[in-house]
Amino acid sequence: MKRTDFTLKPSLIAMLAAATLLTACGDDNDDDTAVVVTPPAPVMQTFAVTVTNLTANQPMSPVILASHASDAMLWNTGEMASEALEKLAEGGDTADIAALSVIESSINGTGLLMPGMSETLTLTLDEADVASISLATMLVNTNDAFTGINSYTIAGMEVDATTAMKIMAYDAGTEANSEAKGTMPGPADGGEGFNASRDDVDFVHIHPGVISMYDGLADSVLGASHRFDNPVLAVTIMRTE
């Protein structure tokens, strides 16, 4: 019985407090004057991001272009890759990156970005949300090579302003670069994409390049044309409106 009393008391206090709050609210409403506020029309900014695959024979998985706050990073060199980045780097899957809580909005390329080809992605953002963008894509004839831009600030870009950059290939460090049959999802192999096990150095770094079967890696299914050197991707960012 005593125990029940003890549990009742706090809840009674809570109910009384709630009643007091409600009363207070009611008083406030009586004093309010009806004001119709028209929210200002959102001012939009549009950015055209053009990517070009600079490799000889490394198709790139459909690009993800994402906008986010300036302190968000998709990866940090020398540190472990997130699982979302691992899925992108090993299998070209962008769903987990798009679902990251730090990502405000994202769009995808229409398909594989083939060697030598370009694609323009258009991102329209509310002016209030314009901060930084990131972009990522896998080099599909590799175990876990990827490239992209990592938290580039677009705030303050004028209309018609253009920024061009050339970017290197990174190694997610999550899958050994065996180049072996069945381990790479691209057309050179048709093998496995993401695998949750991590059997490499487990930090993001600059990719050392592929060796290929013609340069001493006995089990490699890759040939000379699958090798690459930096830079592997050209990116142009233009604010169009």
Added chain:
Amino acid sequence: MKHTLVTASLMAAGLFSLPTFAADIEVSVTNLTHGNHFTPLLIAAHDADSHLFQVGTQASAALQKMAEGGDIADLDAAVTGNAGVTSANPAMGLLAAGANVSDVMLDTGDNTHLSIVAMVLPTNDAFMGVDGWEIPTEAGTYTMYVNAYDAGTEANDEIINGGGMSGVPGIPAAPSGDGGVNGTGVMDNSDNSNIHTHPGVLGDMDPAGGMSDLDSRVHRWLNPVAKVVVTVK
């Protein structure tokens, strides 16, 4: 007359140069390679005319010592002897792949340019290098990506034999113990004895023989090999 003129020009130079003087900078270096170490780093602030190295020219004896054996003492002495300031070996030893050294503070004094070098190990004479980067006068954070150069002083035979002294062929060591033995040696037919962009190492998959004592799956790299972030206070 002459005395007056000299004094006047010195004063003028002092006035115009004042805004660029006495920057406090903070430097961080990240090793971006897959499986190579950096030997002790030398981070040096110096005047516009000084260089630790210049591509397309012959390496100094001091640079050769660094590139072949990781010894930065002579380069450090050359900089400090010429009114430069340095941070020698801020990582307190080797900087492993993926590792970084940060918060390296340098009061640059009157020095306007920044250079950074360290040997890439295991190699014969590869080094990562920043040559005379003009330190911005505007406060802010500046990021640069750094390439690996070949000192041009030693053939890239890829034999690990303890050879770290200048002029002694071979590679001093593979710090992670991932090198091989009994390689027959890579034939380096390069005639370029000036400092140049390193062609990279070959390596092989045979730890007990083959051409190279390096492992092609571990020790290869593509540029850039390092990320340097400089914060100007």
